[in-house]
Amino acid sequence: MSTAEETAGGEAQPWGEVTPDAARRLLLAAVEAFAERGYHATTTRDIAGRAGMSPAALYIHYKTKEELLHRISRIGHEKALDILRTASRGEGTATERLADAVSSFVRWHARGRTTARVVQYELDSLGPGARAEIVGLRRQVDAEVRGIIEDGVRSGEFDVPDVPGTTLAVLSLCIDVARWFNVDGPRTPEQVGALYADLVLRMVGAGNTGSV
Amino acid sequence: MSTAEETAGGEAQPWGEVTPDAARRLLLAAVEAFAERGYHATTTRDIAGRAGMSPAALYIHYKTKEELLHRISRIGHEKALDILRTASRGEGTATERLADAVSSFVRWHARGRTTARVVQYELDSLGPGARAEIVGLRRQVDAEVRGIIEDGVRSGEFDVPDVPGTTLAVLSLCIDVARWFNVDGPRTPEQVGALYADLVLRMVGAGNTGSV
C-alpha cells in the first residue's frame, strides 16, 4: 500500500536511464562483479566478459573503470534518496512516514542487495572529486530521515533524547541490511522491512504498531 | 564500571599473543593497510613498507598474504566473542547484561575501528576453509546475544515478537559502527556505546534505562 516506487516486475527496472544498450549491459555487469568481489578485486576483463564483450569494448562507453563505479554510485544514491523523499513527503503522521521510509528503504537494500552493496561499501574506492559528490548525496539522505524524526518529536509522537544519534543509528541499521541479507535466507525483503519498521518505531519511542 | 576488557592505554594492547616481534609489526601494518584500502587493494610491498621491512620479509613469518588476513580475522573474532561472553555471563538481569554487551561491543568496534573493519568486512576475501572457520565463530557470537534476549523474554523483562530477527538487528547495528565511526567525529566510543545500549533496550521493549 505504501510503496510508490515499484514497477511491474518486483525489482523495478533500474538503470533504464543508461542510454546506449551496450553501456547499460556493461554497467549491470559491473554492479554484479563489484558486489561479488569488490571494486579493486574486479578486473575490466571480468566486467566485459559478463557483458559478453571483449575487454576493449568497455573503453568505448567509459573512460576508466572508476567512471563505472562513479556512475553506479551516483544513480544508486539518487534512487535511495528518491525512495526516502517519497516516504518523507507523503501524507500521514510522523509515525506512519517513518515506518514507510524504513520499510521501503530496507526493501530496496534487501532486493537490490548487489547494487546496494556497491553503493554503500565502495565509496572509498572513488577518487576525491567523485567521493565529494556522493558525500553530498548522503548528507541529503541523512537530512531526510532526521526531518521525519524531528517532526515526530515536535508532534509529541516520539521520545528521542538524541536526534542526530538516533538518525545515524536508524540509517546504519537499514544500510547494513545490504551486508547480511541473503536471497536464499529465511526472510523476504518485505518481512525484513516490516520487522525493521517495528524496531525503529520502538527506538524512537512511538506507540507499538501492533504488527505480527 | 562494566568493562572488564580494558587494559592500561585505552585501546588495550591487542595482538600481544603474536609472538615474534617482527611478525606482530607486520600483522599490525596489515591491519592498518587492509582497513584503509581493503584486502585486495593492499600490496605486500605496502604492508612490508609500513612495518619498515623489505617485501620478502613478510614471507618469513607468513606463508601468503591471505594467511595474514586469516590470522587477523580469527584473533579479532575471538576477541569480539570474548567481549560478548564476558557481558553475557556476568551477573545481573537480562536488561543489565544486554546493555553491557551492546555498549562494550560497540566500544570495541568504535575504538578499534581499523581492526573491526577488517574483521567484519573482509570475510569474503578469505578462502573457503578459512571462511568456514570464521563463520563458525560468527555463529557463536550470534548465539551469545540471542541467549541474553531469550533470557529477558523468559523473565518477562523483554517484549520481543521475533527473537532471531531482533538478534540479527542488534548485531547488525553494533557491527555497522565500524563502517561509519570517525575518530575525529563528535562522538566518543563511550558515548556511542551508551546511546546504542539505550536504543537496543528500547528495541527489546525493556523499561527505559534512564541514561543520558
Next chain:
DNA sequence: GGCAAGGGTGAGCGAGCGCTTAGCGCGCCT
C-alpha cells in the same frame, strides 16, 4: 551500390602484482 561513421575486436604495451631465491651479516653456543 558506394561510403562515411561508429561500435566492436585481437593483440599487446608498460607497470605492478604475489611470491621466490641466492646470499649477507649479526648474535649465540661452545
Next chain:
DNA sequence: AGGCGCGCTAAGCGCTCGCTCACCCTTGCC
C-alpha cells in the same frame, strides 16, 4: 675465537592488471 644458523635483503620471475591501438564489420544515407 670460530662457525653456524636465523632473520633479513636485493634482485627478479612469471603473470595479470588497466588501458591503447590498428583494423574490421555492420548500419544508414545518397
